[in-house]
Amino acid sequence: MTGTNRQFRLAARPVGPFDDSDFELVRTPVPVPGDGEFLVKVTHLSIDPAMRGWMNAGHVRPVDVGAVMRAITIGKVVHSRHSGFAEGDFVHGTFGVQEFALSDGAGVYKVHSEEGRSLAAYLGVLGMTGMTAYFGLLDVGRLAMGDVVLVSGAAGAVGSVAGQIARIKGAHVIGIAGGPEKAGMLVDRLGFSAAIDYKRDDFLDQLRDRTTRYVDVFFDNVGGDILDQGLTRLAHGGRVVISGAISQYDNSNAVVGPSNYLTLLYRSASMAGVAVPAFADRYPEAMAQMSDWLAAGQLTSIEDTVHGGIGTFPAMLRRLFTGKNTGKLVLELEPQA
């Protein structure tokens, strides 16, 4: 196989919102697998809020300037000299924002599309997104039957799954999302008990009215003012799960911390992060459970799959931070022009 591989490399570390010029589109020859290697043609790129963090020097695992931008992906094996992977296999791996990647199989596993399960689902409900929701809610949040659960970013990739798991487990689930369409979807399509539209002027009234029983588990994907206001509605012994902070990742000033954190003191409450790799040995358990729920129609995978060339990557990433997408954002690569 010969030809051109197009890849986005990190060109500069942005402060605040990123510019397209923080990435450089580079053309290289498609690499040739050596013994024990295989070549993957990337078919689906997971577009994640975490990407913005990876661009920062202060991140625990930053992408180096000049390196290929990190991305979790699905791809198809197109040439193999590895005994465990054959041409035609679809695989999940961190192959980066590029059209082709070499692999020796480390950290790579095979995936299969089936009835009711797209390949993109392996980046969403059955991927890091779903694992974050599952372990964040059940283990970090210690969800119990009958709990009141508040989810922010509830129409987003992780939030939409976390809220549904809570509903399946018998919780009273309130979701926070932006705009009437997203709020409506939470209740009508995903079975949330109630929704709050944070874009309305009466956000605080809605929050108070929907949480008169107070909140046992607050699953926060947003940070900033929404985290701060949610803290005021915590029940005694409440648990705040910090899953992300989409409002803060491209803050050009310091991150805004939660002023109301002393609620933790007054209400014997706690706040904990869900760093999902800590649960890696239990991914099979979670994937099996999520697959069952998908098959039974109890869990709906909200996928926002956009078809486009690799060149659309910066614009796709920007969609995440403008509140424009719903569910799991995936770039399905079209053949290169």
Added chain:
Amino acid sequence: MTGTNRQFRLAARPVGPFDDSDFELVRTPVPVPGDGEFLVKVTHLSIDPAMRGWMNAGHVRPVDVGAVMRAITIGKVVHSRHSGFAEGDFVHGTFGVQEFALSDGAGVYKVHSEEGRSLAAYLGVLGMTGMTAYFGLLDVGRLAMGDVVLVSGAAGAVGSVAGQIARIKGAHVIGIAGGPEKAGMLVDRLGFSAAIDYKRDDFLDQLRDRTTRYVDVFFDNVGGDILDQGLTRLAHGGRVVISGAISQYDNSNAVVGPSNYLTLLYRSASMAGVAVPAFADRYPEAMAQMSDWLAAGQLTSIEDTVHGGIGTFPAMLRRLFTGKNTGKLVLELEPQA
């Protein structure tokens, strides 16, 4: 018994640092106990950071404007019509900032000074102060043998006890305090492994140098910048115990939340408040353990007992917020003028 009782009532709710005029000194007749009641002459007033919170309307249990200011106290029974309490008994109760109080015995228990144990110790090591340190460190913080423990406000009432318990339990203990005298006391008198003087310009360098092993339990009494900086030194799986926020209680603006709270996400860490009444059924266990440590000389009760009339109360409370006191601040009442 007849005479005058002097009491401080809450006159106004301060915003920011309180003024003396936020309290009103009122003279009333000494009350006369009815059947099943007894009269207490207050001898020791516990001066606590929590008092500033009780003055705020937003507190979970605020003191009403016009009511006697709340205080945890020791007193002597001077007249009794209650079968369980006799004249001459010393008792612990929330009798308020006043010279005399009536009680029916609810929430009151008897205390005894002994060899090596002052009456004031029942407001410190053996009181709410000690209970907060004990349950905060061992239960909320889940201290384990060999942990690295960071304590802020380490020369204060709760911090000095928390750090010593950690040392007794085999932890490597680093204390943060203001000024060379307090920092020296932590190591020389209380057996901390190391101290950090936050008043020095090289605070951040000291913090980094003393925590090269990172911090498993961060017991925070201070909030603000010290909480924020301490968060950057958390180990994977670290626990932050929110015991108080002396830097924030009389903040005239909003409380400053911890900008670095996303460390909880990146390091699978958690932050939880210690609301000590949740452990009330285990106070006897903790008091017995603390008494044994005191008797064995393993635990030192740092008491800052000031003798004065009731009229000195506002000035005493102010001492807490200026960083001037060391250990447990107690106002031992002198006979009224």
